[in-house]
Amino acid sequence: MHPFADFKLNLETFISELNTIIEINHKTIADLLAVPNKTYANFIRPFDFMEEDLELFFTPLSHINAVKNSEASQKVYAEALPILTEYSTFVGQNLDIYEAFKTIKANEYDSLNIEQRRILDLNILHFELAGAHLDDVSKARLAEINQRKSTLTNDFSQNVLDATNAYEKIITNEADVAGIPESDLENARFEEEGVSKYRFTLQMPSYIAYMTYGPNRAIREELYRAYTTRAPQNGAIIDELMALRQESAELLGFANYAEYSLASKMAPSTESVLKFLNELIDASRVQGMRELEELRAVAKGIDLQSYDSAYYGEILKKAQYDIDEEEYRPYFEQHSVMEGMFTFLNELFGLHFVRQNIELWDEKALAYDIYDGENLTARVYFDLEARKDKRGGAWMHNFQTHCEDTQGCAHLSSAFVVCNFPPSSETSPSLLRHDDVVTLFHEMGHTLHHLLSRVKEHGVSGVNGVEWDAVEFPSQFLENFAYEPKVLKLFAKHHQSGEILSDELIAKLIRAKNFQSAMFMLRQLEFSLFDFELHSKLHQGEEIQNLLDSVRARTSLIKPPEYNKFQNGFSHIFSGGYSAGYYSYKWAEVLSADAYYAIVDEGVFGSELARKYKEVVLARGGSQSMQELFVEMMGRECESKNLLRLNGIE
Structure with a gap:
């Protein structure tokens, strides 16, 4: 077989x-x-x-x-x-x-x-x-609710995709694209009647390129407005979804959907989640305000708006750290990054990746078999480049699960890693931003959690049965290594000269890692707190915007414009399974920061704790609570101080 x-x-x-x-x-x-x-x-x-x-x-x-x-x-x-x-x-039922x-x-x-x-x-x-x-009447109603919810979440997602694809901004004036990196311009440039024009869209690589480097403030606002007003019809979907979620929670005996959500998670109570988020907001605000003042100083006299922060942030980053994303991209050619990541995973965990020549859904997709020592263990499929017919973002999707069937035969595992990196062509390779490298490591962390399982029971093998607020632990853990000098030196090679990224450039990258980290932390906490409070009681219509505004009063250092209806595109919680669970990213990050520093303190390669992480956390999948596995691996409870250390927040 x-x-x-x-x-x-x-x-x-x-x-x-x-x-x-x-x-x-x-x-x-x-x-x-x-x-x-x-x-x-x-x-x-x-x-x-x-x-x-x-x-x-x-x-x-x-x-x-x-x-x-x-x-x-x-x-x-x-x-x-x-x-x-x-x-x-x-x-x-x-x-x-x-x-x-x-x-x-x-x-x-x-x-x-x-x-x-x-x-x-x-x-x-x-x-x-x-x-x-439940009784039959309640069951029937719950079945109706589930049917309707599945339709609504699919509609929500499709509306966002359609709205994203429907928009484009054509720029003809060269001055409006001055300063945008050549690789981004090449993706945007097209010829029409002998004239060079530039097409910018709401697809992530294109949108980020203009918001970060685009010199024309009016165009930045136009793109930002298009992005933050996508899919207005999703407002009605949100109202209906929220009502259905509250009703289903009550049918099942919970006071609200947040309580229902926590029943299967690590976090012990709604109070503990709110306390956790609010403490992080308090710990981040002072540094966040300092970071904003630095941004205002660079923007000299401009009334800083949301659509200015990435642009002036890039200028400030260059001034403070002399960091230029573009200077790094030639060192992060996609295939070189992948090969280097494979070498790193071999050093850390003893894994070997062997390319398989099989026909897949796209000519750019790749398949690799994974050997643990001599043993064939798993298969991973990569689909890394942005395309028109592809959903934005990045994710891991599990396919097969490691288990033993009823005859005692072992089944191996497989999974997909999907990203949206700059497309390669015959004339130009896919050169990644360092952020893209971090994303690849993140998704690979999820993938290994699924693929390296040794559990025999399907339902708790790999990512199956893992508490939702622990799922991001392995992904965040691995992404931290994308900043480790000895890991970077495995693959950060200039795609033309083969020169390895210098110690000076690596040091800059690490220093810049926590650039505006408190502002970023507050942004993530805004999403988390909005999501959790939204599901703590029924909100409808204007109440949803009012709630978001009240959360932003604590977390948004730059007040977003009135037209920003971010919630209509918040796919994570309205179509992606993170409802009353977005806090999980931060909850898991506490685990990942703690484990990461423990391995770094052992020198990374040859780390005894890395071996324990593979044997305890990865091999056992969802067969025990992550709380138990973490304590077994570390020999102690988790310490949250390392999360602030990781983010450079004092």
């Missing part, structure tokens, strides 16, 4: 095949429920394994809909969502399955291993959060 699933997708037959799989699953569930003496082996293992088959079938569609978005993929995806939601609601889990827990819990106990505990919690214990 070939160890990896083929990446295959037939849009024409997808819905009928999906229906067939779900029919088979219904029959399997009926057969399992008919078993007289249910045990972990004869009931839970086959039940858990059905999830793997469904994931393997559905993941190629969700992946293609994100990286090769077309009308056909949108149509099939939109058609598949309600089918899947109906099925997951049926399973999640099935009282017979819920009772079977509880009976097996009562009979066998003491004789099971840690992984198996975790499967039982998480599933029972999952059933309760899905409403398995």
Whole structure:
């Protein structure tokens, strides 16, 4: 048997095949429920394994809909969502399955291993959060809510994508692009009737390029206004989503959606999250105000607005640190960065990456098999360059999960790493900003968390079963190494001369890392606090804007313009699973900063703690609470002071 699933997708037959799989699953569930003496082996293992088959079938569609978005993929995806939601609601609310889990827990819990106990505990919690214990009327209403929510979140995401793609700003005056880096200009430049023109869009690389370097303030404002007023129709979707989330939380016995959200997370209570966020705001404000005054001094007499901060920030960064992003880009050629990252992961964890020559969804996509020592362990697919038909941002999407099936055969893991780096062409390579390098390391951290699992039970292997507010720990942990001098020297080579990035330039990069870090921290805390307070009671219409304004009064050092309706594009919480969970980024960052400094203090390569991190945190996936794994690895509780140290906040 070939160890990896083929990446295959037939849009024409997808819905009928999906229906067939779900029919088979219904029959399997009926057969399992008919078993007289249910045990972990004869009931839970086959039940858990059905999830793997469904994931393997559905993941190629969700992946293609994100990286090769077309009308056909949108149509099939939109058609598949309600089918899947109906099925997951049926399973999640099935009282017979819920009772079977509880009976097996009562009979066998003491004789099971840690992984198996975790499967039982998480599933029972999952059933309760899905409403398995409710009466029929409440269940039916919850099913309706779930269907509607899945449609709304998909619509929200599609509206943002459509609005992003619909806008372009054509610039004909050379003075309006003076100072923009040549690599960004090359991506923007096109010829029309013999005249050179420049097209800037709301796609991230293009938008950031103009906001950071674009000299024309009016054009910056025009782009900023277009970006922050995208998808106004999402306002109505937010109102409906918020009402549905509150109603579903109450049906399940919670006071609000934030409480419901925390039931499956590390954070112990809503009070603890609010206290955590507010303490970080207080710790960051004084330094943030100092950073703003420095920015105002550079902007000399201009009434500084939100659309000015990146532009003047870049000027200040150059003045303070003599740092010029463009000076670095020739040293961060995409393939060189990848090879260097592979070398680093070999040094740190003993991994080998071997390129596979297989046909994928795009000619720029790549596949690598990963060997841990001599053993074939996993496969990773990379799709790193921006395209018109690709969703913005960067993410890891798990495909296969490491586990043992009911026959005791080991299944290997695989995952996708997706980014939106500057496109390469025949005449120019893809030269990354250092931020892009950090992004690649971040997503690779997620990927290794999934791929290096040694857990046998599918439902708690890799990223499965990991608490949401611990999910970002491995990604943030790895991204910190993109600033380590000995790691940078593995790949920061000039793409033409082969010269390695100098110690002086590396030192500058590290000094500049925490440039405006308090302002950035406050921005992240603004998103987190808005999200958490939004879900702590029902907000509708103007109340949502009023709440955002009140949060901004504490966190936004530059007051955004009235027209900024950031919430209408806040996909993380309205279509990306982070509702009442955006705080997780900071919660996990406390873990990652603590572990990172402990390994750096051991000298990075050859670190005993790095080996423990691989064997405890990565290998055990979601089979134990991250709280337990962290304490086992470090030999102590987490210390939050390292988060402020990491961000240079005193």
